[in-house]
Amino acid sequence: MEAKRKSERNSNIEVLRLVAMGLIVLNHLQWGEMHYIDTNWSYIHRMGISQIVTFLSNWGGVGDCLFFGISAWFLCTERQSIRKNIGRCWQLEKQLWFWSILTCGSFIVVRYVQGQADVELAAYWSARALLPFSTNLWWYPTSYMLFLLIAPLLTQGLGYLSKRQHGAICMALIAMYAFLPSRFFPMDMKYSIVLFIYLYIIISFFRWHLPELCKSRKFARDLLAVGLIFGISTQFVVQCFFPNNGYLHYFWLNTPRCLPSICISIALLIFVTTAHSRVSKAVNWLAASTLSVYLVVTTPVGEMVLRTFAKAVHPGVGGIVFNLLMAVIVYLGVLMMDVLRHAVFSKTVDLNELDQLEWIWGYLLRAHDIIASRFRVYVGHVLCLSESSDRSSDSKE
Numbered sequence: 001m002e003a004k005r006k007s008e009r010n011s012n013i014e015v016l017r018l019v020a021m022g023l024i025v026l027n028h029l030q031w032g033e034m035h036y037i038d039t040n041w042s043y044i045h046r047m048g049i050s051q052i053v054t055f056l057s058n059w060g061g062v063g064d065c066l067f068f069g070i071s072a073w074f075l076c077t078e079r080q081s082i083r084k085n086i087g088r089c090w091q092l093e094k095q096l097w098f099w100s101i102l103t104c105g106s107f108i109v110v111r112y113v114q115g116q117a118d119v120e121l122a123a124y125w126s127a128r129a130l131l132p133f134s135t136n137l138w139w140y141p142t143s144y145m146l147f148l149l150i151a152p153l154l155t156q157g158l159g160y161l162s163k164r165q166h167g168a169i170c171m172a173l174i175a176m177y178a179f180l181p182s183r184f185f186p187m188d189m190k191y192s193i194v195l196f197i198y199l200y201i202i203i204s205f206f207r208w209h210l211p212e213l214c215k216s217r218k219f220a221r222d223l224l225a226v227g228l229i230f231g232i233s234t235q236f237v238v239q240c241f242f243p244n245n246g247y248l249h250y251f252w253l254n255t256p257r258c259l260p261s262i263c264i265s266i267a268l269l270i271f272v273t274t275a276h277s278r279v280s281k282a283v284n285w286l287a288a289s290t291l292s293v294y295l296v297v298t299t300p301v302g303e304m305v306l307r308t309f310a311k312a313v314h315p316g317v318g319g320i321v322f323n324l325l326m327a328v329i330v331y332l333g334v335l336m337m338d339v340l341r342h343a344v345f346s347k348t349v350d351l352n353e354l355d356q357l358e359w360i361w362g363y364l365l366r367a368h369d370i371i372a373s374r375f376r377v378y379v380g381h382v383l384c385l386s387e388s389s390d391r392s393s394d395s396k397e
Helices: 002-007 011-028 043-057 060-075 082-113 119-130 139-159 163-177 193-209 217-239 259-274 281-287 290-297 300-311 317-347 353-396
Strands: none
Touching: 011 043, 011 060, 011 259, 011 281, 011 290, 011 317, 043 217, 043 317, 060 139, 060 193, 060 259, 082 119, 082 139, 082 290, 082 300, 082 317, 082 353, 139 193, 139 290, 163 193, 193 259, 217 259, 281 317, 290 300, 290 317, 300 317
8 A cells, every 4th residue: 555655646736747738738829920019009019918928938947947847846856777777768759640540630631621732742741640750749858758768867866976076067058058048049059958957957956966956845935936026027028119019929928948937946956846746636636648638739729729719819908918828728628528538548548558569678678789799790700801901912012
C-alpha cells in the first residue's frame, strides 16, 4: 500500500501542468486575425483593449518554461538511464503518430474540399504525418525527445561540477540570454534542444545546490513578484506606444529563456511542491493528455479552426471573451479526445509496453554491435593499407 501511494502522482503538479498548457493555448490563439480594435475609438479605449489582448497573449514563454520545468524539476533528481529515457521517447512517439496522422490527414481533406489540394501538398503533409519526429512537425516533442537522449550524460556531467562551478555557468547563461526579449534580440537560441539544456542547467542548480530555497515559500513569493513586476510592467509601458496593436508578441513573459519566465516558473514549482500533497485520479487522468492540446492547436488544421473563430469576433471586450470561450472549448475537447486515445491505447498498442521497450533496446544494442564490428574491420583495413604504403615508401628510399 505504501509503495502504491509513492507511485501516485502529486495532483498539485498535474494541475500546474494543466495551467501551463492553458498559457500556451492562450499564446497560440489567432490574436493577429482578430478585429478587436476600432481605430475610431479614443486613445484610452483603444489602449485598454490592446492592453487586455497583450496581457492574455504573452504568457507563452511562461507556459513553455513551466511545462518543461515540471519535467526537469524531477528528472534532475532521479536515477536516469538511456534505456529508461528511450522508453519515454517511444511512448511519446506513439502519441505523436496518432495526432500527426489525424491532424495532417484532416488538413489534407479540408484543403481538398476547398479545392486547394494537390499531389505535392498531400505528399508533403503525409510524409510529415508518418515521420513527425524526423520532420520536426512539432518543435517541443522533437526537442524534448532529443533532450531525453542526452539527459543522463548531461546530468552526470553537471554532477561533476562543484556548486561554485555550476553557479558560474548559470550566471554566464543568464547574463547572455535572460535579459533580452526575442522581440528585439533573437539571440539565435530559438525553440530547440538548446533551450531545454539552458533551462535544465539552471533548474538543476536550484535543486542540487539550493535545497533550502526550494522549500521556502517566502523565496517563491519574492521570485514570483520579481517575475510578474518586471514582465508585466515592461510589457505595459511598451504597449502604451502601440494603442492600435495588441498583438505585440515576444516580450519577456513570452520568451521562455528570459528572467521573468524563469522566475515565475520556479516560484510556481516551489509553491506546488511545498504544498500539502493531494492525489486526484481525475486530475491526473486529464493532465496525462495535456501535450495533445499543444499538438492540435499548433498544426495547420488547428490554426485554421482558431483563425475562423478569431475572424468572426466583433471589436471590444465581447470579441475577446468569445475567443477565450472558443479556446476553452478546444482545450477541453482535445483533452477528452486524448483521454479516449489513452483508454484505447491501454487496451491495444500499450498492452505489451515493457516487451516493446525490450525489443527496441535489444535492436539498438544489436545494431550498435554490428556497426561497431564492421567499423573495426574497416579501421583495421585502412591501417593495414597505411602501413603497407609507409613500408613501400621506405623501401623506395
